[in-house]
Amino acid sequence: MQLSWDHIRTFHAVASHGSLLAASRHLGLTQPTVGRHIDLLEERLGFTLFTRGREGMRLTDKGSDLVATASEMLGTAADFERVASGLEERIEGTIRISANEILGALLLPGLVADFMAEHPMIEIEIEVSNEITNLLQRDADIAVRMFRPTQNDLVARKIIDVPLGLFAHRSYLERHPAPRSVDDLDQHVLLGQDRNPSLINAYNALGMSLTPNSFQFRTDSNIATINAIRAGIGIGPLHVGMAKLWPDLVQVLPDLPVPSLELWLACHADVRHNKRIRLVMDFLAQRMRSPYESFLR
Amino acid sequence: MQLSWDHIRTFHAVASHGSLLAASRHLGLTQPTVGRHIDLLEERLGFTLFTRGREGMRLTDKGSDLVATASEMLGTAADFERVASGLEERIEGTIRISANEILGALLLPGLVADFMAEHPMIEIEIEVSNEITNLLQRDADIAVRMFRPTQNDLVARKIIDVPLGLFAHRSYLERHPAPRSVDDLDQHVLLGQDRNPSLINAYNALGMSLTPNSFQFRTDSNIATINAIRAGIGIGPLHVGMAKLWPDLVQVLPDLPVPSLELWLACHADVRHNKRIRLVMDFLAQRMRSPYESFLR
DNA sequence: CGATAACTCTGCATTTTTTTATAGTTATTA
DNA sequence: TAATAACTATAAAAAAATGCAGAGTTATCG
Numbered sequence: 308m309q310l311s312w313d314h315i316r317t318f319h320a321v322a323s324h325g326s327l328l329a330a331s332r333h334l335g336l337t338q339p340t341v342g343r344h345i346d347l348l349e350e351r352l353g354f355t356l357f358t359r360g361r362e363g364m365r366l367t368d369k370g371s372d373l374v375a376t377a378s379e380m381l382g383t384a385a386d387f388e389r390v391a392s393g394l395e396e397r398i399e400g401t402i403r404i405s406a407n408e409i410l411g412a413l414l415l416p417g418l419v420a421d422f423m424a425e426h427p428m429i430e431i432e433i434e435v436s437n438e439i440t441n442l443l444q445r446d447a448d449i450a451v452r453m454f455r456p457t458q459n460d461l462v463a464r465k466i467i468d469v470p471l472g473l474f475a476h477r478s479y480l481e482r483h484p485a486p487r488s489v490d491d492l493d494q495h496v497l498l499g500q501d502r503n504p505s506l507i508n509a510y511n512a513l514g515m516s517l518t519p520n521s522f523q524f525r526t527d528s529n530i531a532t533i534n535a536i537r538a539g540i541g542i543g544p545l546h547v548g549m550a551k552l553w554p555d556l557v558q559v560l561p562d563l564p565v566p567s568l569e570l571w572l573a574c575h576a577d578v579r580h581n582k583r584i585r586l587v588m589d590f591l592a593q594r595m596r597s598p599y600e601s602f603l604r
Numbered sequence: 605m606q607l608s609w610d611h612i613r614t615f616h617a618v619a620s621h622g623s624l625l626a627a628s629r630h631l632g633l634t635q636p637t638v639g640r641h642i643d644l645l646e647e648r649l650g651f652t653l654f655t656r657g658r659e660g661m662r663l664t665d666k667g668s669d670l671v672a673t674a675s676e677m678l679g680t681a682a683d684f685e686r687v688a689s690g691l692e693e694r695i696e697g698t699i700r701i702s703a704n705e706i707l708g709a710l711l712l713p714g715l716v717a718d719f720m721a722e723h724p725m726i727e728i729e730i731e732v733s734n735e736i737t738n739l740l741q742r743d744a745d746i747a748v749r750m751f752r753p754t755q756n757d758l759v760a761r762k763i764i765d766v767p768l769g770l771f772a773h774r775s776y777l778e779r780h781p782a783p784r785s786v787d788d789l790d791q792h793v794l795l796g797q798d799r800n801p802s803l804i805n806a807y808n809a810l811g812m813s814l815t816p817n818s819f820q821f822r823t824d825s826n827i828a829t830i831n832a833i834r835a836g837i838g839i840g841p842l843h844v845g846m847a848k849l850w851p852d853l854v855q856v857l858p859d860l861p862v863p864s865l866e867l868w869l870a871c872h873a874d875v876r877h878n879k880r881i882r883l884v885m886d887f888l889a890q891r892m893r894s895p896y897e898s899f900l901r
Numbered sequence: 902c903g904a905t906a907a908c909t910c911t912g913c914a915t916t917t918t919t920t921t922a923t924a925g926t927t928a929t930t931a
Numbered sequence: 932t933a934a935t936a937a938c939t940a941t942a943a944a945a946a947a948a949t950g951c952a953g954a955g956t957t958a959t960c961g
Contacts, residue, residue: 309632310685311610312609312610312613312677312681313609313610315681327909328907328909329908334606336949338908338909339911339951340948340949340950342909352691353692354692354693354694359908362907362957363907364908369691373687373688376680377684379680380609380681380683380684382680383673383677384609386676386677387670387673387674387677390669391649391670394651395649395651396651400650623937623938623939624938625937625939626937634921635939635940636921636940639939639940659937659938660937660938660939
């Protein structure tokens with residue numbers, strides 16, 4: 308009997324997740340099923356793919372030799388699904404949007420609510436992640452990104468520039484006199500990032516020389532940063548438009564030339580003619596030109 | 605629910621065979637199963653892949669757009685199976701050999717019989733076909749060919765040169781005096797090919813100018829040609845070694861510089877370390893150095 | 902040391918898929 | 932025009948894959 312292509316998919320999932328359980332969650336199957344797929348595959352291939360350790364499944368040498376081609380197969384399968392999705396014309400169905408924490412958790416729910424009222428047949432999934440999700444692998448249909456997408460085969464539209472500024476809560480500034488120049492900043496409590504170096508790089512580009520230890524409060528969560536600012540912990544970066552939502556926030560050094568972020572929407576070229584995706588993209592593109600407007604109503 | 609990769613394989617089979625029934629035979633499934641695979645795939649994709657005509661399944665436009673990527677997937681799946689097969693070390697199992705009509709139908713059965721006596725755990729399949737089978741798609745594990753294999757990724761060994769000559773049955777030559785030079789040949793009944801132009805090209809390279817109509821008896825079957833010679837119909841080409849099997853056959857114009865054929869064995873590079881394949885290749889390589897010896901015992 | 906968490910494995914009930922068998926359609930051929 | 936061949940479609944029986952629930956193992960953490 309031929310070996311099942313679906314078992315190859317399972318093999319790849321187990322190899323890349325490192326355990327039957329993790330793979331099963333990813334595949335939407337149960338762990339025994341995944342285990343049996345591997346058993347069957349091994350039986351048909353005639354050799355062992357994994358050693359069943361207690362800390363999961365470890366690839367054998369022969370297993371490792373197969374991962375590369377399995378992974379290629381994953382790629383061509385994704386191609387197939389994308390092309391198929393591009394040919395689809397149904398209005399009903401699901402669209403999966405990937406966005407970073409701020410946009411995905413704060414902004415998109417409101418926009419999506421309006422969209423769903425207009426188009427009740429379309430279901431929306433939002434994947435909130437600061438990782439760059441892979442449109443090629445169809446982890447999402449549409450990506451909202453704060454930088455120009457560079458992957459090949461992507462169709463990207465720039466929506467607007469999002470101006471950034473440094474903000475602090477009024478109560479913080481009552482305790483600490485507002486800085487008058489960049490040089491004053493090192494007298495202040497700066498809200499910083501934990502692992503992600505992008506903010507430090509941005510500060511340093513303004514003429515400061517910071518290290519992670521320069522920050523008294525560190526988090527990689529953008530939402531935690533926002534709430535830290537609102538709680539009066541210190542000074543941190545914020546979208547200027549978003550800061551208007553909270554009248555108690557005051558922009559610090561408003562003339563500082565902080566670089567803007569670009570707001571981009573992207574989808575894969577193969578799916579750009581899919582009606583649902585088009586509809587959602589157009590809606591988002593229009594509404595995101597004034598991203599925080601809906602909160603002000 | 606995700607769509608099944610196996611359904612994509614079925615889709616490809618139906619698209620390339622043109623009917624559920626033909627595809628089912630090729631896949632080793634039944635026709636209702638194949639039909640249901642297509643139904644499910646269409647349902648999940650949300651559009652129609654085939655129009656069910658009475659003369660089979662005709663691809664819709666959207667279906668056609670998917671054939672290319674499905675076919676790519678077939679390719680990567682074949683890669684996977686080949687790599688896996690190359691990692692295999694079992695002695696038991698099946699080996700599939702592709703060969704042309706003469707070698708596959710006349711010569712190989714005898715050789716294979718000897719091999720199987722030595723290695724009872726290995727099963728042998730012989731695919732007799734004058735088409736060039738695709739080792740890349742794993743239609744066969746080993747190919748025996750009469751010309752240098754050129755496909756990429758193939759490992760080929762040249763076994764010997766097989767000298768060719770023109771032969772006729774004694775009874776034919778009693779009725780028609782043997783030709784003394786190439787020029788005499790057009791007075792004779794030549795056994796020719798029907799569609800395949802290679803023989804005509806070879807004759808013309810010797811200085812003759814023939815067209816398909818120059819032959820009174822035409823067939824693309826090599827075995828039919830042999831039997832036509834043995835039946836005394838006329839003059840035709842034959843492996844010199846094979847002609848010795850039938851003492852009533854006489855070589856005509858023995859000094860004619862007929863080009864030799866080369867005898868090659870090939871397998872895919874991925875699979876060259878597979879023990880079974882190695883075993884069979886080595887055996888064939890050794891025994892084919894004197895290809896017709898076994899018939900003379 | 903005990904509790905917990907993250908695994909894999911096994912047996913059984915259930916669901917899904919496949920096969921078997923049959924009917925029905927259309928084109929071809931004698 | 933009847934017989935045949937090559938299809939697809941459908942329904943019930945058989946087989947296979949799946950999920951569920953629980954057992955057993957090992958590492959980690961307080």
